[in-house]
Amino acid sequence: MTAAAESTLNSETFLPRDGLQKLISHLSGDGFTVIGPKVDQGAIVYDEIENADELPRGWTDRQEPGRYRLERREDDAYFGFVVGPHSWKRFLFPPRATVATADRTENGWEMATPDEPAPRYAFLGVRACEIAAMKIQDRIFTGGSYVDPVYQRRRESAFIIAVNCTTAAATCFCVSMNTGPRCGSGFDLALTEIAEGFVIEVGSDAGSELLARLPVTPATDEQLSHADDERQQAVNQIQRTLNTDGIRDLLLNNLEHPQWSDVAKRCLSCTNCTMVCPTCFCSTVTEVSDLTGDHVERQRQWDSCFNIDFSYMNGGIVRDDVRSRYRQWLTHKLASWHDQFDSSGCVGCGRCITWCPTGIDLTAEVAAIRNAPRAKASVATETVTPQEGSA
Amino acid sequence: MRGTPPVTACQPANPWLAYTARIHAVRDETPGVATYDLMFDDPALADGFTFRPGQFNMLYLPGVGEVAISISGDPHDFSSVPHTIREAGNVTHALARMREGETIGVRGPFGSSWPVDECRGKDVLLVAGGIGLAPLRPAIYELLARRDQFGTLTLLYGARSPDGLLYTDEYGAWRSAGIDVQTTVDRAHTGWTGNVGVVTLLLDRLPLPRTNDTLLLTCGPEVMMWYTIQAAQRRGLPRESVYVSLERNMNCAIGLCGHCQFGPEFLCKDGPVFRYDRVASILKVDDL
Numbered sequence: 001m002t003a004a005a006e007s008t009l010n011s012e013t014f015l016p017r018d019g020l021q022k023l024i025s026h027l028s029g030d031g032f033t034v035i036g037p038k039v040d041q042g043a044i045v046y047d048e049i050e051n052a053d054e055l056p057r058g059w060t061d062r063q064e065p066g067r068y069r070l071e072r073r074e075d076d077a078y079f080g081f082v083v084g085p086h087s088w089k090r091f092l093f094p095p096r097a098t099v100a101t102a103d104r105t106e107n108g109w110e111m112a113t114p115d116e117p118a119p120r121y122a123f124l125g126v127r128a129c130e131i132a133a134m135k136i137q138d139r140i141f142t143g144g145s146y147v148d149p150v151y152q153r154r155r156e157s158a159f160i161i162a163v164n165c166t167t168a169a170a171t172c173f174c175v176s177m178n179t180g181p182r183c184g185s186g187f188d189l190a191l192t193e194i195a196e197g198f199v200i201e202v203g204s205d206a207g208s209e210l211l212a213r214l215p216v217t218p219a220t221d222e223q224l225s226h227a228d229d230e231r232q233q234a235v236n237q238i239q240r241t242l243n244t245d246g247i248r249d250l251l252l253n254n255l256e257h258p259q260w261s262d263v264a265k266r267c268l269s270c271t272n273c274t275m276v277c278p279t280c281f282c283s284t285v286t287e288v289s290d291l292t293g294d295h296v297e298r299q300r301q302w303d304s305c306f307n308i309d310f311s312y313m314n315g316g317i318v319r320d321d322v323r324s325r326y327r328q329w330l331t332h333k334l335a336s337w338h339d340q341f342d343s344s345g346c347v348g349c350g351r352c353i354t355w356c357p358t359g360i361d362l363t364a365e366v367a368a369i370r371n372a373p374r375a376k377a378s379v380a381t382e383t384v385t386p387q388e389g390s391a
Numbered sequence: 392m393r394g395t396p397p398v399t400a401c402q403p404a405n406p407w408l409a410y411t412a413r414i415h416a417v418r419d420e421t422p423g424v425a426t427y428d429l430m431f432d433d434p435a436l437a438d439g440f441t442f443r444p445g446q447f448n449m450l451y452l453p454g455v456g457e458v459a460i461s462i463s464g465d466p467h468d469f470s471s472v473p474h475t476i477r478e479a480g481n482v483t484h485a486l487a488r489m490r491e492g493e494t495i496g497v498r499g500p501f502g503s504s505w506p507v508d509e510c511r512g513k514d515v516l517l518v519a520g521g522i523g524l525a526p527l528r529p530a531i532y533e534l535l536a537r538r539d540q541f542g543t544l545t546l547l548y549g550a551r552s553p554d555g556l557l558y559t560d561e562y563g564a565w566r567s568a569g570i571d572v573q574t575t576v577d578r579a580h581t582g583w584t585g586n587v588g589v590v591t592l593l594l595d596r597l598p599l600p601r602t603n604d605t606l607l608l609t610c611g612p613e614v615m616m617w618y619t620i621q622a623a624q625r626r627g628l629p630r631e632s633v634y635v636s637l638e639r640n641m642n643c644a645i646g647l648c649g650h651c652q653f654g655p656e657f658l659c660k661d662g663p664v665f666r667y668d669r670v671a672s673i674l675k676v677d678d679l
Contacts, residue, residue, distance in 0.1 A: 099407040102453035108432070108494025109453050111409040145660055146406045146645035252654075255676050282649030284642055289454045296453040298407070303648070310650060313640050314479035315612075324678035332652065339655035 013216040014223050016197040020078065021052040023161070024124065026213055032122035032159055035091055037084070042070060044084040046091070049124070056081060063169035063350065066359030079125055079193050082169040083349050087278035088130055091121050092154045093137060095302045099150060099285060104294040118153035126162045126187065128180030129172075129347040133278035134160075135186060139341045140281050150300070159206065162187035166230040168237035171350030173363060176242040179347045181234040192227040199227040242348065242363040243370060244334075250370055251335040255327065259368045264323035266358045271304035273352035273360075274329065279345050282310070305329050330362060406645045409451045409496030410436055414489055415471045421555050423478045424522060425487065426463065428471035429497060438469060443504035444529035445636060445664045449644045450474065450486070451496030458482040459641035459659070461526035462500060466533055472497075475525035475557065501644045503664045505530040505608055506634055507537075513604045514542040516597070518590055518619045520549050520611025524557045526636050526663070527610050535568040542604065544570035545597065549590030549615070552576050553583045573597075590615060591622040602627040610636040617674065620667060633667035654679055 015023070027034050028050060036049040039056045049055065058076040061084060062069045073080045100113050126134075134155070141151035162183040165172075174180030183190045188207030191198040199219050202208045219227075274280040284303040289296045303310060305328045311318035319325045337345035346362075353361045403410075412429040419425050429450075431437040442448075442462050451457045458480065464473035478487050489495070507530060515534060519527050527546075534544055546565070550556045553576050562572045573593050575586035586593065590611075599605055607623050609616045616635050623633060639651040639658045651658035654673035656665070673679055 100409065102409075102451075102496065104453070108413065109411055109496060111411060111451070111453075111496045113405040113408045141647065144646055146647065148645075148647050149405050149407070255679070281647070284648060284650070285457070287454050287456055293454055300648075303650075305649065305652075311640055313638060314477075315638075318639065319678050321678065328652070328679070336652075336655035340657070 012219045012224060012227075013200050013202075013211060014197055014219040015191075015200055015214055015216050017078075019197065019215050020055075022214055023210070024049065024052055026210060027122040027124075027159065030210075032120050034122045034124055035088075036124035037079070037081070039070065043068060044070065044081055046084075046086040046088065046123075046125075052078070055079075055125075060167065061169065063171045063354040064359075065171065065353050065361050066356055068354050075195070077166070077193055079163045079191070080167055082165060082167060082172060083127055083130070083351060085276050085351065085355055087133060087276070087349075087351070088123055088126060089133065089137065089278050089280075091119075091123070092134065092158065093141065093148075093151050093281065093283075097150045097300050098297045099300045100298040102296040102298070113149070118150075118157060120157045120159075121154065122159040122161065124161045124163075126160050126183075127165055127349075128162070128183040129174045129177070129349040130278055131160070131162060131183055131186040132174075132177070132179035132347040133349070136279045136341065136343060136345065136347070137281060139343070140279075143341070159210075160187045160189075160203075162190040162203075164190060164192040164227075164231050165234040166193060168234045169350060169354070171240060171353040171361075172238050172348065173240040173242050173350060174348035175235070175238050176240075176244060176363075177344060177346055177348035181238065182231055192230055194223060194226040194230055196223075199223055240350065240363055242346075242366060244344070247344075247366065248335040248338045250373065251331045251366070254369050254373055255331070257369050257372075257374050259365060259372075260323045260327045262368070263326050263360060263365055264321065266360055267306075267322050267326050268357060269306045269308070269322045269325055270357060271306040272355045272357060274304040274306060275302065276351040276355045277333075278347060278349060278351070279333075280304070284310075305332070330365060334362075334366065406498070409449070409498045411494050412472070412497045413494050414491050417491060420475060420557050421550075424475060424557065426473050426475045427486065428464075428473045429495070430471050431497070432494070440469070440472060440500075442466060442472075442500035442529070444507060444533050445504040445526055446500040446502050447526075447641075447644075447663065448472070448474065448497050448499030449501070449641075450482070451498065452482055452485050452489075453496065455485045456482045457496075457498075457642075458486075459501075459644060461636075461663075463525040463528045464532075465536075466529050467536060468532075475522065475528075477522050498644060501659055503662055505533075505636075505664055506606065506666075507533045510534065510606050511540045512542065513606050514599075514601055515544050516594075516599075516605055516607045516623075517544075517546045518548075518594065518607065518609040518611070518616075519546065520590060520615040521551065521555060522557070523609075523611030523615075523636070524548055527608065528558065530608060531565060531570065535565065535570060538569045542601065546570055546572045547575075547590050547593040547597070548572070549575045549577070549593075549611075552578050553580050553585070589618070591618050594619060594622045594626075599623075599626050599628065603629065603632075605632060607633045609633070613637070613674070630668045630671060631666065635665055635667055635670065636663045637665060637670065638663065 141148040165181040187203040190201040333345040415430040416428040460474040463475040642650040646657040646660040
């Protein structure tokens with residue numbers, strides 16, 4: 001976001017449907033690479049766009065555990081779908097990025113870090129759960145003792161055009177995670193699509209400045225009412241829930257629960273859930289040499305706690321079965337994330353449910369543990385007495 | 392957020408930047424283990440690199456990879472930075488083929504450190520197993536440099552066999568400086584006249600007159616540390632007086648890559664040294 005602002009500077013305005021192209025053109029003219037949703041290979045993904053016609057107008061997505069299909073809508077809404085396999089993470093925390101280089105010289109190796117300017121992205125169509133995901137990744141990459149320059153540069157220059165959901169998928173549970181469906185902050189502009197155009201809220205000075213160059217009019221009461229109805233429709237459609245009451249202690253008190261073995265029978269350890277998750281941040285750095293071996297790039301790539309060698313040490317693999325890997329993922333996402341970053345690692349977008357090839361639903365896994373808790377091996381409450389565990 | 396940010400002496404603005412260091416000397420220690428003394432090319436860094444006992448560096452061999460290695464030298468000796476390394480994987484194998492004068496990259500120091508200041512006025516018990524003496528050696532140097540601040544100092548050190556004992560030529564000097572050094576081996580060779588058996592046997596017969604004023608610092612295989620802590624607790628040592636150094640796969644060393652997570656902890660920045668009560672319960676969970 002180009003300027004921090006929590007308060008609305010203007011009252012809401014209205015942009016007619018054909019104004020969307022002007023919005024995109026102005027952003028391009030300002031030097032932004034505009035990224036938005038488009039249909040590709042049977043899914044709605046995020047990619048570079050130059051033209052409003054590239055948006056998935058008239059398409060919607062039908063999602064269920066392990067299933068995703070595009071369908072035609074009865075109208076020609078630009079944003080009448082939910083979220084697909086991509087998240088904005090792939091632009092702020094690229095799947096592959098060079099973090100350092102090494103060059104062999106007469107004097108030995110010389111190390112450097114890349115200093116080319118980061119791309120300036122304008123993200124069009126960011127949902128409330130996705131803004132929440134960005135705020136979570138902000139804490140990971142810029143909020144701790146060490147700041148990741150790759151993420152920081154991209155994030156600082158990004159322009160965020162949010163879109164309030166007007167429909168929800170069967171896999172959505174943002175309400176449970178308190179992240180949506182309405183965008184509250186963290187955007188430059190926020191759009192709610194109605195039949196004749198877009199009702200727009202301003203979230204920053206930069207957003208206000210852009211809006212001044214668009215053919216907007218003050219929103220009428222009727223337009224505001226239509227926007228309310230559209231947003232309410234998404235709220236009404238959200239059926240899935242995750243009970244988050246005491247969820248940290250619930251999971252950490254049940255590290256030996258039989259449910260972990262049960263889910264391990266269904267989990268393929270394929271890493272899909274971590275690849276589509278908008279907050280998962282695990283990575284690994286690999287060495288990429290040129291043919292001479294004299295120039296080396298250190299490339300950071302997305303990694304996953306479901307990969308068997310993720311926990312490799314010289315002593316062997318720490319998490320050597322699917323049970324321990326799924327447990328690591330879920331307890332990190334929903335429990336120890338609170339210890340590490342003062343929030344949940346889950347925003348309720350439902351991607352991990354949709355894109356799991358076997359349809360594993362984390363809300364159901366948590367419910368199974370909650371319904372049959374076995375307080376054992378408690379991290380939260382246990383004490384060890386001197387007598388315990390004597391050899 | 393957990394933990395306090397580590398104090399690092401020469402932290403670059405970009406934490407991915409490695410500094411060029413030259414292999415100044417290589418000393419074979421035990422079979423498969425050698426100590427590499429590194430010197431930074433940048434004179435400012437050569438003079439200014441400081442670390443706290445128990446911290447580690449990321450050693451980088453371009454084209455091969457990075458590996459987390461504890462600094463095993465004297466925190467007050469700025470002439471070079473020693474790392475005692477066991478050949479175990481790609482990077483350490485490649486390092487073993489390098490010669491004096493060749494360059495590598497170094498990022499660091501990273502991580503938490505042994506609580507030397509908290510040891511003031513207390514008896515200090517160090518228990519190490521195998522290569523686990525390397526991360527403890529800077530603490531030994533530090534304790535001996537400030538010897539009059541502490542009560543009794545004891546090092547109990549176990550290895551699989553006599554030729555697996557590290558730094559044997561230093562024990563004499565250490566004893567003279569005021570630390571009781573006791574060793575034991577799992578399997579003796581012909582000619583070994585010392586103790587045979589696990590390191591907890593040494594602990595069981597050690598007088599611990601002031602259990603409430605004794606700190607235990609331990610580093611070695613997790614199972615060794617576990618039995619050591621159990622033995623110490625049976626003798627009445629409170630768990631708040633125990634510190635352990637843990638190991639997991641460290642890839643970035645800056646808490647961003649997720650590999651070294653152990654329950655809620657990032658071992659690279661919250662650890663590697665932990666007060667035992669913070670990690671006791673998760674140490675009991677298999678495959679965490």
